[in-house]
Amino acid sequence: MPVPTKTLQTPALQDAAAEESPIVRARHPGRWAAAVVSMLMLAALAHSLATNPGYRWDVVWKYLTVRTVLTGFGWTLALTAASMAIGIVLGVVAALMRQSANPVVSACAATYIWLFRGTPVLVQLIFWYNLAALYPRIDIGFPFFAPFLTLSTNVLITPIVAALLGLGLNEGAYMAEIVRSGLMSVDPGQREAAYSLGLTPARTVRRVILPQAMRVIVPPTGNEVVGMLKATSLVSTLAISDLLYSVQGIYGRTFETIPLLIVASAWYLLASTLLSACQIALENRLRRGHTAAPTDGVSVLIARVRRNIGPLPRNSSR
Template sequence: MTLYQATEDEKGLSIVPARYAGRWVMAGVVVLGVVLLGYGMVTNQRFQWDVVGEYLFAAPVMSGLANTLLLTAVSMAIGIVLGIGVAVCRLSPNPILSSAAWAYSWFFRGTPLMVQLLFWFFMAALVPKLVLGVPFGPSFFEISTNTLISPFTAALLGLALNEGAYMGEIVRSGIRAIPVGQTEAAKAMGMSRLQTMRRVILPQAMRVIIPPTGNETIGMLKYTSLVIVIGYSELLTSVSIIYSRTFQTIPLLIVAALWYLAVTAVLSVGQYYVERHFERGFTPHKAAKPAAAAKAAPVHAAAVALASGPEAELEKVK
């Protein structure tokens, strides 16, 4: 909104836009800083932009990027499903379910993600073999833990279980944002608890759940870089293997950063459209423009006068 101030001239008072010198000074400082930063990045030969261009679409980098996207998508999908289950259990009147869900959330949110990744990767040191059978009886199937838990499996378990704890709190806050009257109305219609949650509560809660879920997805994209500690070949691991051989550390890290920024931009655009979809019906209508309101005023007044009955009132409006 533009503010105006009155000035006096030969013909009287006139309205001109207010001037804010401080805003222009700050804008100039910001623009100057951006220009200097861009100039320094372009002219500094140590950035080795030719090396960045050489490896930006290299096969190992693209393979690592594909693994990063796969790990992000699968971990988020599992995390969202787990989060919904944890949120429903946290809100359950059953004390055992609610306590178990609270303990799950407390444990996985209370320990560092890197520790969880290392724990799953070295699971064989704790449980050498996984056995399927009757408790304290015969076993039907067994497999080595090292064979079952590969670097990808360990990364998936660590990221998905950790994300499930955070998504549980996000979904729970979205559900609690819905008025209690919605649940009571669904019960009055004969819906079960599951039907109420699926048909009434969750569709309305999505408006609250989607924004932080989008942020969690972008965060998950960056958290995948932590799996470098267990040797899974994602984007950062791929570029680290290359610069450990060529000693071109900075340009290879720039390659990874550019791809992270590009994917984040795509995810941000997708989040915007998903949020706009779920905002339908909740966004207030824009106020009518003054000119349109002025044109509509006589018509509205005439309609009111006509509804009141007397023709004299209608003549006054005309």
């Protein structure tokens, strides 16, 4: 039976035929439609921002850099940093306790996470602020023995202390689960190999497990930092002069509510943008040796621009 001629073509003839065939790019009408709709929505938003007199941009620029607003913004940043520091420390400790082989230690950590994750942070802030109603005095010493020191709760629990307790303890519960997921992502063989080399459990966690888990821990931690920045606005209920409380005091006198809220939103957006940039830089540093192709649209666009432009020309005068 004769063999079809097509199967007798040499690889060279097949390559030549492939080169002569036109390459047609895939069409994506859905992408174009989505892009057009997005551009129309952005144009409508820009037109509204430019033409609606209710925004009162002159008032926004007037109060954007006043001393009261900048002082409140400083308090917001300080509360964010302090609360995240408390939350990270508590989260690491609770995550290690949660993975302990001791059932009592593990149950204590689980109870802490359950309690502070299951109640709203605003409720926790108000609870700590009114702790004196439950404990008028705080005794320091051993249980069932005479205390070494007795302090007044009203003197000890100031609004700042109540804010740090509420935000820090709540954040610690969330960070505990983030750290625990990072620890669980490390291959158990890494721990066994460290033990075989004679490393202690504490040194194994510090030198072997945590460095590898950081690639999993950092992205959600960055998200928690941005969330904490916005959660500090709740401390305005405790009469702390943060950013929101500062602008509330101004528009309470001038009745310019919308422009002052735009001022607060602008500073929150600026801080969250800078924090996100720091998070991306840290993620890129931790991703060295584990490079993955970008998947989100912005990263893909930046990668295409860099590929098309190529390396920048060097200065020929050197």
